[in-house]
Amino acid sequence: MKMTFRWYGSDDPVSLSKIRQIPNMSGVVSAIYDIPVGEVWPVERIQALKREVTAAGLELEVIESVPVHEDIKLGRGDCERYIENYKQNIKNLGQCGIKVICYNFMPVFDWTRTQLDKELPDGSNALVYYKDQLEKMNPLSGELSLPGWDASYKKEDLQELFEAYGKLTEEDLWHNLEHFLSEIIPVAEASDVKMAIHPDDPPWNIFGLPRIITNEKNLDRFLALVDSPYNGLTLCSGSLGCTTANDIPALVRKYAGMGRIHFAHVRNVKILPDGGFEESAHDSSCGSLDIFAILKAYHDAGFDGYIRPDHGRMIWGETGRAGYGLYDRALGAVYINGIWEALDKMS
Numbered sequence: 282m283k284m285t286f287r288w289y290g291s292d293d294p295v296s297l298s299k300i301r302q303i304p305n306m307s308g309v310v311s312a313i314y315d316i317p318v319g320e321v322w323p324v325e326r327i328q329a330l331k332r333e334v335t336a337a338g339l340e341l342e343v344i345e346s347v348p349v350h351e352d353i354k355l356g357r358g359d360c361e362r363y364i365e366n367y368k369q370n371i372k373n374l375g376q377c378g379i380k381v382i383c384y385n386f387m388p389v390f391d392w393t394r395t396q397l398d399k400e401l402p403d404g405s406n407a408l409v410y411y412k413d414q415l416e417k418m419n420p421l422s423g424e425l426s427l428p429g430w431d432a433s434y435k436k437e438d439l440q441e442l443f444e445a446y447g448k449l450t451e452e453d454l455w456h457n458l459e460h461f462l463s464e465i466i467p468v469a470e471a472s473d474v475k476m477a478i479h480p481d482d483p484p485w486n487i488f489g490l491p492r493i494i495t496n497e498k499n500l501d502r503f504l505a506l507v508d509s510p511y512n513g514l515t516l517c518s519g520s521l522g523c524t525t526a527n528d529i530p531a532l533v534r535k536y537a538g539m540g541r542i543h544f545a546h547v548r549n550v551k552i553l554p555d556g557g558f559e560e561s562a563h564d565s566s567c568g569s570l571d572i573f574a575i576l577k578a579y580h581d582a583g584f585d586g587y588i589r590p591d592h593g594r595m596i597w598g599e600t601g602r603a604g605y606g607l608y609d610r611a612l613g614a615v616y617i618n619g620i621w622e623a624l625d626k627m628s
């Protein structure tokens with residue numbers, strides 16, 4: 282496996298030079314953040330990003346993410362133009378040596394939490410999803426702002442999107458996803474860029490909006506839509522793992538065994554009795570997931586793709602981008618590396 286770390290570009294308070302000092306760090310996964318969703322990333326901009334990363338002694342082989350425009354998910358408006366732009370992005374990224382593109386197909390909202398700075402008993406802060414807090418949230422009030430939610434949406438835009446999705450069934454969303462894949466996967470094959478969808482986080486419907494990349498049955502269906510190694514997964518242990526209905530080591534064994542996991546997000550999560558959850562430190566002892574069993578499943582499958590510690594808590598007084606501080610994610614990387622070395626030496 283190749284250990285990587287998410288980096289949000291020059292504005293990220295976590296610098297490349299600090300990431301470089303984490304043991305066994307091969308590179309960062311990043312994106313171009315100032316180009317509107319749906320538009321083409323110019324080759325010169327991608328090359329400039331790559332130069333900045335390689336000058337710091339790191340690789341840039343994974344893009345997280347190239348977002349999918351809502352018109353594609355809704356199958357409306359400028360859908361076909363945005364699909365053409367997406368194909369151009371795959372070509373441009375392939376030309377610059379990018380090997381994997383992570384993306385998701387969640388309507389309107391990316392990952393959703395109800396609080397970003399919940400203080401845990403040890404004094405650290407973590408992202409949490411509490412059901413009682415969720416019930417009080419109204420996405421149409423115009424007052425909500427959570428990370429992962431596109432802050433550029435105005436209240437009226439959100440209202441309009443909710444109405445549009447109100448008319449869309451889950452089967453419609455599957456249909457639009459299949460159309461998107463049937464167009465882009467041949468381009469990904471020709472460009473030698475592996476597409477890796479991120480599961481929905483959390484893996485259930487939020488605010489009445491449909492979510493489909495949620496469980497084994499749906500992952501099987503997704504992979505069969507276009508049966509190509511270039512149509513693969515970002516398997517996020519913390520997203521799929523915030524419900525006990527998903528057996529993460531079993532999913533890893535199955536899909537890594539099929540060669541369809543191109544990017545591994547590894548983190549732990551503590552599932553609460555009422556179905557809510559708290560993000561926890563990576564160690565198995567800190568959450569509901571057996572991180573050793575998950576990594577052993579990757580190791581047994583001969584996984585040689587990209588891996589990264591996923592979200593971290595805020596510890597040691599660090600401030601910055603919620604879920605994406607330096608210290609706890611660095612501890613996560615070191616923990617994963619330690620388990621991997623043990624697995625290597627025991628096999």
Ligand SMILES: [Mn+2]
Nearest residue numbers: 517520546591
């Ligand atoms: Mn993830």
